[in-house]
Amino acid sequence: MKAEILKIANEFGVWAVASLAIIVVAIQAVMFTKLANNTANKIGMEKSICKKAFRTGLVTAIGPSVAVFIVMVGMMSVIGGPISWLRLSIIGSAPTELTAAKVGAEAAGVSFGGADYGLNALATSWWTMALNGAGWLLVVGLFTHKLENIRQKVGGNDIKWLAVLSGAAMLGVFGYLNSGDVVKGGGNLVAVIMGAISMMLLIKIAEKVPKLKEYTLGIAMLIGMTAAILFS
Structure with a gap:
């Protein structure tokens, strides 16, 4: 049964849909980098400082990325490669995504990755992971523009x-x-x-x-x- 579930979870269509979101994330990364460089030019910031900041962020990201990669490999064996790749690429919180997948399995009345983990449980895990992250995205979209005002009020300039x-x-x-x-x-x-x-x-x-x-x-x-x- 597990092999059949993984076959469905790893179908080409799922990979194709998941890759669309990853492409958007990659494009955003390039756009943000260009925006940062353009802003640095406008304010007269030295190129050396920009390069140093970029290297610092790149190296600092290695540690968390390794941890996320390890969890992703484990999740792939249960919920499939495409969704594991998608969730941990756009959210990046391995414990949160793994917990959401487990909660979904429990909601379906089975153990995560167990012998009774069937197609309905897989779908429930997927939906739980998606809904769990939807709240964060809504808050960011609706209230980010208000945060600067709050910061100014709290900090008093x-x-x-x-x-x-x-x-x-x-x-x-x-x-x-x-x-x-x-x-x-x-x-x-x-x-x-x-x-x-x-x-x-x-x-x-x-x-x-x-x-x-x-x-x-x-x-x-x-x-x-x-x-x-x-x-x-």
Whole structure:
């Protein structure tokens, strides 16, 4: 039964439809890059700064991308390659997408990837993943243009205060996300500890080797994931 479900999930038509969304994402990436370069030219920003920022983002994305890729391979064996590729390309949150797929299976009354995971369960997982991400897209489309006004009201046009507020918000978000991993223990705890230690050491090293500074986050992520695999 599982082989038959995967055959349907991996049909050419599904790949074709999924690829349309991926093409849109790729086009957006190119457009945003061009827009950023054009804006940099208008404000007189040096090309070297733009290239450095691009490299930093590129390297920093390696760590999260590896984690997403690993989860995607596992999901492909249950819900098929096209939908796994589509969901993790436009959303990028492996835990969220995997949870949505599991919730869909449970809603259909079966276990995710189990022997009783049939065509109806597959369809329910697909719909659950799609609806789960639809809310985010609606909020972004309807309220993004209002966020700048909110930011100005909260920050009171004080640049320093806005910087502190933004930093505190990011620390809170990542602290909350990591708290769950710390409680779970095992590989999650190892990844958090080793990633934090690596980041502190790399920052110190980067003070003496400035060229390393833009790569510290990506390297720390890779060290954390590698340590989790080796010592958990």
